[in-house]
Amino acid sequence: MSTPALKIYNTLTRTKEEFRPLDPANVRMYVCGPTVYDYAHIGNARPLIVFDVLFRLLRHLYGAEHVTYVRNITDVDDKINARAAERGISIRELTEETNKVFQADVKALGCLEPTMQPRATDHIAQMIAIIERLIASGHAYAADGHVLFDVPSMPNYGRLSRRSLDEMIAGARVDVAPYKRGDMDFVLWKPSKENEPGWDSPWGRGRPGWHIECSAMSWAHLGETFDIHGGGIDLVFPHHENEIAQSCCAFDRDVMANYWMHNGFLQVEGEKMSKSLGNFVTIHELLHTEKFGGRKWPGVVLRYAMLTTHYRQPIDWTVERLKVSLKHLNDMYDRTRHAKTGACPNERVIQALRDDLNTHEVVVALGKLVGDAFREAKFSDELLATCAFLGLDLEELDPKKTIVSETQMLIETRIEDRLAARASKNWAESDRIRDELTAMGIILKDHKDGATTWEVKR
Numbered sequence: 174m175s176t177p178a179l180k181i182y183n184t185l186t187r188t189k190e191e192f193r194p195l196d197p198a199n200v201r202m203y204v205c206g207p208t209v210y211d212y213a214h215i216g217n218a219r220p221l222i223v224f225d226v227l228f229r230l231l232r233h234l235y236g237a238e239h240v241t242y243v244r245n246i247t248d249v250d251d252k253i254n255a256r257a258a259e260r261g262i263s264i265r266e267l268t269e270e271t272n273k274v275f276q277a278d279v280k281a282l283g284c285l286e287p288t289m290q291p292r293a294t295d296h297i298a299q300m301i302a303i304i305e306r307l308i309a310s311g312h313a314y315a316a317d318g319h320v321l322f323d324v325p326s327m328p329n330y331g332r333l334s335r336r337s338l339d340e341m342i343a344g345a346r347v348d349v350a351p352y353k354r355g356d357m358d359f360v361l362w363k364p365s366k367e368n369e370p371g372w373d374s375p376w377g378r379g380r381p382g383w384h385i386e387c388s389a390m391s392w393a394h395l396g397e398t399f400d401i402h403g404g405g406i407d408l409v410f411p412h413h414e415n416e417i418a419q420s421c422c423a424f425d426r427d428v429m430a431n432y433w434m435h436n437g438f439l440q441v442e443g444e445k446m447s448k449s450l451g452n453f454v455t456i457h458e459l460l461h462t463e464k465f466g467g468r469k470w471p472g473v474v475l476r477y478a479m480l481t482t483h484y485r486q487p488i489d490w491t492v493e494r495l496k497v498s499l500k501h502l503n504d505m506y507d508r509t510r511h512a513k514t515g516a517c518p519n520e521r522v523i524q525a526l527r528d529d530l531n532t533h534e535v536v537v538a539l540g541k542l543v544g545d546a547f548r549e550a551k552f553s554d555e556l557l558a559t560c561a562f563l564g565l566d567l568e569e570l571d572p573k574k575t576i577v578s579e580t581q582m583l584i585e586t587r588i589e590d591r592l593a594a595r596a597s598k599n600w601a602e603s604d605r606i607r608d609e610l611t612a613m614g615i616i617l618k619d620h621k622d623g624a625t626t627w628e629v630k631r
C-alpha cells in the first residue's frame with residue numbers, strides 16, 4: 174500500500190513533518206475533550222472543527238475503517254463539583270445535561286462523531302493501574318492520601334513545552350502543600366471528602382487529577398503509543414507535558430504520541446474573550462440566540478468562518494468574519510442547488526489539506542470553483558462534493574429549512590424547560606408546558622431513562 178503524503182506540524186519537534194502512522198491499517202488520534210460543567214465557548218469550537226477536518230482527511234487518505242479518533246469527556250473535576258453545588262443539582266444531572274448540549278453543539282458545527290467518546294468516570298481502574306505502575310517505578314509517591322508525580326524523576330520533563338525545570342518553577346503559581354516533595358510535582362490522585370465524588374483506591378477514597386484521565390483513556394483505547402495527540406495551544410503546558418510524563422514513565426516508552434498538534438488561540442473582536450469584558454460567547458448562543466451580531470448563525474457559517482484562518486494562527490472571531498463567511502456560503506449554495514451528488518472532492522483542496530491542513534488555501538480553492546460556476550452559468554457537482562467532504566452542509570442555508578429548524582428549536586427549548594421544572598419537582602409547571610405543546614399538536618413521551626422525546630400528533 175502506498176502511503177499518501179501528508180505533512181503535519183509537530184509541536185514536539187517544532188517542524189512540519191511527513192506523517193507516518195505506526196499502523197496504516199489503524200491510524201490513531203486522541204484529542205482532549207470538554208470538561209462538562211458549562212456550555213462550550215467558541216474558543217472550544219476551534220479544536221473540535223480543526224481535528225474533525227483532520228479526521229475526515231485521514232479517513233479519505235487511509236480509508237474510513239482505518240482511522241480511530243478518540244475524544245474524551247471529562248466528567249469528574251472540581252469545577253463540576255462546584256457548579257453542581259452552586260446550582261443545587263446532582264453531579265450526574267449537571268454532566269448529563271452539559272454533555273447533551275455539547276453533543277448538539279458539535280453536531281451543529283458539522284463534525285462527525287469521533288470513533289469513541291470515553292468518559293473519565295468509566296476509566297478509574299485504568300487510572301489507578303497507571304498510578305500503581307508509576308509508584309512501583311519510582312516516578313510517583315503517596316503522601317497524606319494524595320499521590321504525586323515526582324517531576325525530577327523524569328530527566329526530559331519539559332520536552333514538549335521546551336521549558337527547563339528552573340523556568341517552570343519560576344513561572345508557575347506554585348501551590349505549596351506539605352505533602353509535596355518538589356515544587357513542580359503534580360497530583361495524580363487526591364482524597365475526597367464525604368460530599369465529594371470518590372472511588373476506593375490503595376490510597377483511600379479519592380478522585381483522580383485531571384492529567385491522569387487522558388493518559389488512562391488514550392491507553393485504554395489507543396494503546397501505550399499512538400500517532401496523533403491534539404488540543405488547543407493552551408494545553409501544551411502543563412496538561413500535555415504531564416500526560417507525556419505519566420504515560421512515558423508508566424509504560425517505559427520514549428514517546429506517548431508521535432505527533433502533537435495544537436491549534437492557536439481565539440480572540441473575539443480583537444480582545445481576549447472573558448466574562449468580565451462581556452465578549453464571552455458560547456457555541457449555543459451563536460447558534461440559538463441573537464447575542465452575537467444581532468442574529469442567529471447557522472452552524473455551517475461558524476464552521477466555515479473557523480476554517481478561513483490556518484489552525485495554527487491566532488484567529489480573531491468577529492461579526493464581520495461571520496458576515497463575509499455567510500456571503501461566501503450563500504454563493505456556494507446558489508451554485509450547488511441543482512448540482513448532482515457523487516463527484517470527487519476538488520484535488521486542490523485535498524492537496525492544501527495535506528499540507529498541514531492549509532484551510533486558508535482551501536477557501537481560495539472554493540472561491541475559484543464558485544467563480545468558475547458563475548462564469549459558466551452552471552451548477553458545480555465538484556463544489557458540492559468538496560463542501561460535503563469538508564463537512565459544510567449548504568442545505569442549512571435553505572430559507573425553508575431555517576423555519577422548520579426554528580420550530581424544532583422552540584419545541585426542544587420548551588422540553589428542556591419542562592425537564593428543569595420536573596427536576597425541581599414543579600409538577601404544575603411541567604404539566605402546563607405539556608399542555609402548551611399539546612395545543613401546538615406536539616405529543617411528548619417521557620422515557621424511563623429520564624429523557625423526553627416528541628412527535629407531531631397525527
Ligand SMILES: [Zn+2]
Binds near residue numbers: 204205206387412416
Ligand atoms: Zn487531555
